[in-house]
Amino acid sequence: MITLSIDTKTIQVAPDxxxxxxxxxxxxxxxxxxxxxxxxxxxxxxxxxxEVEGQDQPVLSCGLTAAEGMVIQxxxxxxxxxxxxxxxxxxxxxxxxxxxxxKAGSCTLQxxxxxxxxxxxSYEPTVSSTLFQDDNPFFLRDHQYCILCGRCVRxxxxxxxxxxxxxxxxxFETNIATPYDGPMIDSTCVFCGNCVQxxxxxxxxxxxxxxxxxxxxxxxxxxxCGYCGVxxxxxxxxxxxxxxYAQAPEHGTAxxxxxxxxxxxxxxxxxxxxxxxQPMLRRDVAHELGLSEEPWELPETSPLDIRKPNVExxxxxxxxxxxxxxxxxxxxxxxxxxxxxxxxxLASARCTNEDNYLFQKFMRAVIGTNNVDHCARL
Amino acid sequence: MTNSxxxxxxxxxxFITGSNTAEAHPVISYEVVRAVKxxxxxxxxxxxxxxxxxxxxxxxQPHPGTDIYVFLAMMHVIIREGWMDETFIAERTEDYxxxxxxLEGYTPERAALASxxxxxxxxxxxRWYALGERAHGESIYGEAHGHSTILYAMGITQRSNGTDxxxxxxxxxxxxxxxxxxxxxxxxxxxxANVQGACDVGGLVNVLPGYQQVTDDKLRGETAxxxxxxxxxxxxxxxxxxxxHAALAGEVHAIYVMGExxxxxxxxxxxxxxxxxxxDLLIVQDIFPSETAYLAHVLLPAASSLExxxxxxxxxxxxxxxRKVISSPGEALxxxxxxxxxxxxxTQKLDRKPGPEAWKYDxxxxxxxxxxxxxxxxxxxxxxxxxxxxLQWPCPSETHPGTPILHVDTFARGQGKFHAVEARDPAEMxxxxxxxxxxxxxxxxxxxxGTMTRRSAPLHWREPRGYAEINPxxxxxxxxxxxxxxIIHSRRGTVRTKTKISDGVPPGTVFLAxxxxxxxxxxxxxxxxxxxxxxxxxxxxxxxxxxxxxxx
Numbered sequence: 004m005i006t007l008s009i010d011t012k013t014i015q016v017a018p019d020x021x022x023x024x025x026x027x028x029x030x031x032x033x034x035x036x037x038x039x040x041x042x043x044x045x046x047x048x049x050x051x052x053x054e055v056e057g058q059d060q061p062v063l064s065c066g067l068t069a070a071e072g073m074v075i076q077x078x079x080x081x082x083x084x085x086x087x088x089x090x091x092x093x094x095x096x097x098x099x100x101x102x103x104x105x106k107a108g109s110c111t112l113q114x115x116x117x118x119x120x121x122x123x124x125s126y127e128p129t130v131s132s133t134l135f136q137d138d139n140p141f142f143l144r145d146h147q148y149c150i151l152c153g154r155c156v157r158x159x160x161x162x163x164x165x166x167x168x169x170x171x172x173x174x175f176e177t178n179i180a181t182p183y184d185g186p187m188i189d190s191t192c193v194f195c196g197n198c199v200q201x202x203x204x205x206x207x208x209x210x211x212x213x214x215x216x217x218x219x220x221x222x223x224x225x226x227x228c229g230y231c232g233v234x235x236x237x238x239x240x241x242x243x244x245x246x247x248y249a250q251a252p253e254h255g256t257a258x259x260x261x262x263x264x265x266x267x268x269x270x271x272x273x274x275x276x277x278x279x280x281q282p283m284l285r286r287d288v289a290h291e292l293g294l295s296e297e298p299w300e301l302p303e304t305s306p307l308d309i310r311k312p313n314v315e316x317x318x319x320x321x322x323x324x325x326x327x328x329x330x331x332x333x334x335x336x337x338x339x340x341x342x343x344x345x346x347x348x349l350a351s352a353r354c355t356n357e358d359n360y361l362f363q364k365f366m367r368a369v370i371g372t373n374n375v376d377h378c379a380r381l
Numbered sequence: 382m383t384n385s386x387x388x389x390x391x392x393x394x395x396f397i398t399g400s401n402t403a404e405a406h407p408v409i410s411y412e413v414v415r416a417v418k419x420x421x422x423x424x425x426x427x428x429x430x431x432x433x434x435x436x437x438x439x440x441x442q443p444h445p446g447t448d449i450y451v452f453l454a455m456m457h458v459i460i461r462e463g464w465m466d467e468t469f470i471a472e473r474t475e476d477y478x479x480x481x482x483x484l485e486g487y488t489p490e491r492a493a494l495a496s497x498x499x500x501x502x503x504x505x506x507x508r509w510y511a512l513g514e515r516a517h518g519e520s521i522y523g524e525a526h527g528h529s530t531i532l533y534a535m536g537i538t539q540r541s542n543g544t545d546x547x548x549x550x551x552x553x554x555x556x557x558x559x560x561x562x563x564x565x566x567x568x569x570x571x572x573x574a575n576v577q578g579a580c581d582v583g584g585l586v587n588v589l590p591g592y593q594q595v596t597d598d599k600l601r602g603e604t605a606x607x608x609x610x611x612x613x614x615x616x617x618x619x620x621x622x623x624x625x626h627a628a629l630a631g632e633v634h635a636i637y638v639m640g641e642x643x644x645x646x647x648x649x650x651x652x653x654x655x656x657x658x659x660x661d662l663l664i665v666q667d668i669f670p671s672e673t674a675y676l677a678h679v680l681l682p683a684a685s686s687l688e689x690x691x692x693x694x695x696x697x698x699x700x701x702x703x704r705k706v707i708s709s710p711g712e713a714l715x716x717x718x719x720x721x722x723x724x725x726x727x728t729q730k731l732d733r734k735p736g737p738e739a740w741k742y743d744x745x746x747x748x749x750x751x752x753x754x755x756x757x758x759x760x761x762x763x764x765x766x767x768x769x770x771x772l773q774w775p776c777p778s779e780t781h782p783g784t785p786i787l788h789v790d791t792f793a794r795g796q797g798k799f800h801a802v803e804a805r806d807p808a809e810m811x812x813x814x815x816x817x818x819x820x821x822x823x824x825x826x827x828x829x830x831g832t833m834t835r836r837s838a839p840l841h842w843r844e845p846r847g848y849a850e851i852n853p854x855x856x857x858x859x860x861x862x863x864x865x866x867x868i869i870h871s872r873r874g875t876v877r878t879k880t881k882i883s884d885g886v887p888p889g890t891v892f893l894a895x896x897x898x899x900x901x902x903x904x905x906x907x908x909x910x911x912x913x914x915x916x917x918x919x920x921x922x923x924x925x926x927x928x929x930x931x932x933x
Binding site for chain 1: 386387403405406407408409410411414415417418433435436538539570571572573574575576577578579580581582583584585586587589590595605608610613614616617618619620621622624627628632633634635636637638639640641643644645646647650651654658661662664667668669670672673674675676677678679680681682683685686687688689691692693694695696697699700701702703704705706707708710711712713714715716717719720721722723724726727728730731733742745748749751752756770771825826828829832833834836837838839840842843898901904915916917918920
């Protein structure tokens with residue numbers, strides 16, 4: 004281990020740790036925009052400057068490897084002025100419309116502008132020549148807000164491995180683009196939205212989030228994705244019982260701060276109007292029970308061949324008691340007449356342990372059969 | 382998984398087979414990409430040129446169904462060259478000799494003939510895996526040999542010799558001592574949010590919660606005692622596919638389906654449909670009216686996983702809390718609440734002991750507490766202990782920290798057993814009438830039978846309709862171009878879809894995902910020859926023929 008001192012605090016870190024990481028891991032905050040703990044070092048934002056004892060000039064802490072006995076200062080008048088200068092440049096071509104910005108409250112640039120007391124730029128404000136691109140329903144790219152930190156480029160290449168975007172053009176014209184600036188869908192993009200997650204500003208925003216409430220109005224619930232078996236932790240931001248957007252928590256157990264496209268964007272099925280909202284009995288069953296007047300017969304058309312399925316053509320809604328009484332009577336009758344092994348239960352890999360536990364307990368302890376399986380093989 | 386997801390990034394050599402990781406388990410593919418960027422070797426053995434091949438340092442593309450020849454030949458080479466871990470074999474395993482004898486006949490020459498994979502690639506893969514070699518950079522483990530990990534999924538298991546395939550991968554890992562240490566192991570990537578948990582808590586025909594055999598009188602007696610029931614059934618039950626056969630034979634009269642869509646997801650859909658139509662009672666408890674629902678007598682509306690509390694167990698055996706994020710629509714209820722109500726009523730009607738009061742649960746957490754009493758691998762867990770990052774089973778006591786890596790000092794059965802496995806051909810080989818091989822699976826933007834993802838607006842926008850991936854050679858032979866209609870015939874049925882002409886599949890192989898109700902892949906798959914042990918259907922290999930409707 005390497006021992007160094009940061010702001011008079013003695014810290015031990017593993018060899019090859021950079022000073023910024025050493026500080027952040029030990030609760031000492033050094034401002035940074037391009038650095039991300041899961042990505043390679045870029046050093047482009049110039050904000051994480053620190054003073055190193057024995058060196059004349061401030062040094063970028065993200066690119067400085069901690070060495071034995073190193074003495075670091077992260078706060079001083081000189082550093083404050085330097086950082087103010089950097090931030091002044093950043094906001095000179097970044098709209099200061101925080102009053103209407105959806106990112107306000109979770110924007111890192113806004114946070115630092117506040118911290119360093121920058122209300123406006125001392126330069127002539129200039130706006131990026133590239134406008135926003137809304138070519139997909141997953142996320143919006145608004146280049147005016149982009150500070151070219153490159154986190155999105157690095158996450159796309161280093162973590163997701165698809166390298167759909169990179170820096171294009173030069174100087175003030177630099178922007179983040181797909182090859183030839185084509186639509187996202189024509190690139191190698193897999194719409195995982197990890198670029199959105201690591202973006203420190205409003206340059207990349209989930210479409211579902213736009214104009215749906217300020218950050219501080221949203222409730223957050225930590226849960227686990229319902230799709231594949233990786234078990235990514237997801238933080239759902241909600242307002243008035245609606246999901247506004249989803250993102251990975253900072254330290255997801257299996258997933259770190261990353262997700263895939265289904266986890267991040269595939270939650271809207273929950274509010275699809277086709278959801279089953281009431282128990283229902285098939286029309287012939289309902290007729291048999293005297294709950295519907297018209298006789299009915301199950302059509303011979305395969306459900307796979309019904310062009311536009313309409314559940315109401317086949318079923319009538321009933322109350323829970325009717326449905327549960329029907330189910331339990333029929334299950335009891337069949338158990339008695341044909342024996343427990345004439346009943347099969349299919350549990351579910353999409354239901355919880357609690358659901359499945361009760362399901363198999365019901366089949367085994369009440370019905371009396373081991374005919375309980377689920378889609379593990381499918 | 383024997384090991385944990387976050388160890389993959391530190392592996393020296395990653396061996397992926399039968400897993401389209403970047404599409405089916407994208408977040409695990411991120412771990413693989415990280416490892417490769419740091420210098421790990423990535424060996425992929427797959428009939429399809431899956432997206433992760435872009436990052437592979439070695440890609441072996443066997444003909445469908447011949448991968449086992451490659452695995453056996455790798456082990457043949459490892460023994461021939463002395464790359465095996467003799468200490469591990471001597472100290473930790475048994476039945477090595479019988480296994481090694483069988484390998485003598487599985488030379489790389491033979492494998493190359495059977496699979497089409499060049500011998501040199503088989504030898505290269507064997508060396509890199511056995512010795513844990515890297516492409517560049519240094520191993521964080523600093524040992525004589527690097528750490529190699531095997532990742533696999535349904536490409537290995539959904540086969541009539543799926544069990545043999547898995548045993549072969551286990552043999553490979555033991556042969557090289559690449560198990561029981563960080564960034565090693567045999568790691569099945571499980572496909573559904575709680576497929577691991579559903580197995581753990583007894584959603585299987587042969588085991589009670591915690592993998593306790595139903596045929597074991599003592600274990601069954603203990604569970605019966607905790608549940609306060611007189612006795613529990615002792616015969617192994619029917620698996621999914623067996624139950625449809627039994628329904629057709631008039632032996633099964635009722636099926637209670639919770640959160641599944643067998644009409645889309647089970648093999649030979651036409652057969653499944655006939656079976657379901659014969660039932661006296663089909664109960665479907667789901668969040669949507671699935672295709673299966675249209676054959677049901679009754680539909681029970683359930684809460685989705687976004688709408689309830691509970692736990693999921695992920696592929697690395699980690700039990701994690703899920704929480705209610707939003708309310709359920711209408712009168713939908715959590716599955717456990719529906720089951721508990723039905724169970725109480727049936728208990729009453731059949732006059733079962735200990736009576737309906739036993740089915741009064743006030744929360745998911747009270748069910749979990751009961752579950753831990755009968756599930757030894759979960760017995761040290763509670764909702765409190767699952768904060769903040771869950772626990773990996775086995776977790777046998779309240780102070781146990783969970784188990785990130787299995788088989789560290791000893792295997793579950795004591796010594797690791799080498800199984801002498803021979804190669805076997807798929808159940809349905811191509812012939813003159815059905816000259817192509819169909820393989821099924823998933824695409825990135827959809828999940829399983831599509832019930833959820835096809836109702837998600839952004840995912841639907843990205844991948845709105847089904848297609849069959851066809852190699853340019855096969856397409857040209859039939860005059861098919863990209864986006865043309867194509868009809869796929871198998872001995873079970875016919876599916877019409879659009880083509881996607883792609884080098885992702887080799888000549889002779891067609892890929893069709895099983896998400897598309899308008900092109901249901903499982904009308905084509907066979908249900909007659911299952912894996913004899915796991916009873917898993919051979920979704921990955923069916924003989925088919927293509928028809929170009931324009932050529933009629």
